Amino acid sequence: MKIRIRRYHPSFEPKVKLFEYEGEGSTLLEMLENIKTKDRTLTFNKGCRSGICGCCAVKVNGKEVLACTYEPKENDLVEPLSFSENIRDLVCSASHIETLLKRARAFLEKPSNKKQDEENEKTIRKQTECILCSSCHSSCPVYEVNKNFLGPFALTRSYRYVADIREEEKREKIEAVLKDGIWDCTLCGNCTEVCPQGIDPKNDILMLQGYAGRFGFQNPNLSSFGSFGLDF
Ligand code: SF4
Numbered sequence: 001m002k003i004r005i006r007r008y009h010p011s012f013e014p015k016v017k018l019f020e021y022e023g024e025g026s027t028l029l030e031m032l033e034n035i036k037t038k039d040r041t042l043t044f045n046k047g048c049r050s051g052i053c054g055c056c057a058v059k060v061n062g063k064e065v066l067a068c069t070y071e072p073k074e075n076d077l078v079e080p081l082s083f084s085e086n087i088r089d090l091v092c093s094a095s096h097i098e099t100l101l102k103r104a105r106a107f108l109e110k111p112s113n114k115k116q117d118e119e120n121e122k123t124i125r126k127q128t129e130c131i132l133c134s135s136c137h138s139s140c141p142v143y144e145v146n147k148n149f150l151g152p153f154a155l156t157r158s159y160r161y162v163a164d165i166r167e168e169e170k171r172e173k174i175e176a177v178l179k180d181g182i183w184d185c186t187l188c189g190n191c192t193e194v195c196p197q198g199i200d201p202k203n204d205i206l207m208l209q210g211y212a213g214r215f216g217f218q219n220p221n222l223s224s225f226g227s228f229g230l231d232f
């Protein structure tokens with residue numbers, strides 16, 4: 001089977017080149033490994049090989065997938081994820097992950113003595129399954145216009161802790177996701193569509209918007225429409 005791979009290397013001229021390879025494998029990761037036996041310079045990430053660690057996320061024909069679970073098709077175009085620093089070929093830096101999670105204060109900050117009950121654990125179980133593969137981040141169109149956007153996985157994880165009954169600093173957490181956060185999402189749903197864990201970041205962002213409203217924060221985009229309306 002033939003696939004195309006968009007490769008980046010500082011020594012290439014131009015630095016980004018499209019390569020065509022013949023290879024075989026029942027998953028894209030197997031195929032990349034097969035191609036590497038013939039071209040040792042091809043660089044990609046691999047880890048658990050079973051869709052758990054999330055480190056082999058790439059784009060195929062413009063859509064984010066995990067290479068270890070995707071079944072390759074003739075003439076597929078394989079590319080690195082978008083909106084993260086491309087280090088080499090299909091490998092991108094993961095440094096944005098920690099930065100975004102810290103900015104969103106997406107962790108248990110001030111735990112109370114409350115015990116988490118089964119119902120609350122169930123409410124946030126799905127969000128807890130995030131493997132930080134960055135597929136949602138890569139699919140998000142907001143990064144085309146705002147590179148400071150907190151983005152889907154950080155907001156999903158923020159919701160996971162805001163909704164945790166043990167967290168006492170919910171208001172502070174909401175304050176952390178107002179700027180370049182919950183109001184900047186276009187609700188396009190790309191993140192939800194590509195998530196290999198079946199997480200719904202778009203809905204989690206809507207839930208955070210609901211919390212923000214309850215704490216008295218308004219969507220600044222809607223308040224400007226409001227003043228416009230008052231002029232009539
Ligand atoms: S929310 Fe889904 S797509 Fe986004 S990083 Fe987590 S597992 Fe990956």
Ligand code: SF4
Nearest residue numbers: 140185186188189191
């Ligand atoms: S729903 Fe929001 S966070 Fe998700 S991809 Fe679209 S704009 Fe980005």
